[in-house]
Amino acid sequence: MSDLLDAAALDTLFRTARTHYKWQERPVPDTKLAELYDLLKFGPTSANSSPARFVFLRTAEGKAKLKPALSEGNLEKTMTAPVIAIVAHDMKFFDELPKLFPHADARSWFAGNDALAEVTAFRNGSLQGAYLILAARAIGLDAGPMSGFDNAKVDEAFFAGTSWKSNFLVNLGYGDESGLFPRSPRLSFDEAARLE
């Protein structure tokens, strides 16, 4: 059993945390990205497959490579972010399973079964993207996740000739609260869940 988090921590992670669109001019050092990865990597994935791969864009050159893939409405909030994380996944993640899941021949469950490998990479890579968002908040960063971009262009610019595929983007930095809108409503328990 885990210890309970206090109210301030629940606010930081969930209740008062917001998706950010405007960023302070405060840089995010590379050591902070290493700290981020060293938390998110512990989030659970199917057979410890850990299919997510991450590209952290911090330089003008790196961001310029991404720019042609962004939709108009997502351009400014993304290009002004101190760091843009490309959340991707490796379609050949199963080649790491002899190391990541040494108890069984888990590689054979996926190698040669493209449909299972693809759904596993996408589902678990997405879980790891969510771990990144919450881990960022946990270490004092703000996050702005978004999927309004051209995945094929990102794959061509960053992952040509590899087995990595882009999933979504997460802008990272220290948010400027003046850019926030009032929070949108959520579905109630009864609208989104049922008990059986």
Add this chain to the structure above:
Amino acid sequence: MSDLLDAAALDTLFRTARTHYKWQERPVPDTKLAELYDLLKFGPTSANSSPARFVFLRTAEGKAKLKPALSEGNLEKTMTAPVIAIVAHDMKFFDELPKLFPHADARSWFAGNDALAEVTAFRNGSLQGAYLILAARAIGLDAGPMSGFDNAKVDEAFFAGTSWKSNFLVNLGYGDESGLFPRSPRLSFDEAARLE
């Protein structure tokens, strides 16, 4: 900018948290499931689309409906869990967008575009499944997520005639640490990430 979480909270969420397979005989009251939902619902989704839907199985009847869909290796750890959450998503999530995203006609982005609706439901429903796992840990529950089951059988048993589709399962309760194995290794930063 968020407040930083302390070391104990980071341990609870990520560093010492474990996927559980054996459960204490300690029930999870329905009020705890409502508390869980009231945290996870705040996690960000694309256009606030919130496509995930949840069925919490706590009764013998509910669990019996799930049982034929479970693979042999996942049977005992699942049937003995106090609660099994079916993480699903609504393929018609966009019908809620006039309420969830009132600033724009977001419904029209998805209605009639089945491919975009499907990838959005699956990606964001998976993110919300990850929020559920971490929110469970944050309120003192242990989680055992898993995808080793027959999705078509779950859809037939629970969601026939609806637009809900199963994604994965999360066993919930208070874990029995005697059922844990040593933690498996994770990829290093340099194996899973790069800086540009």
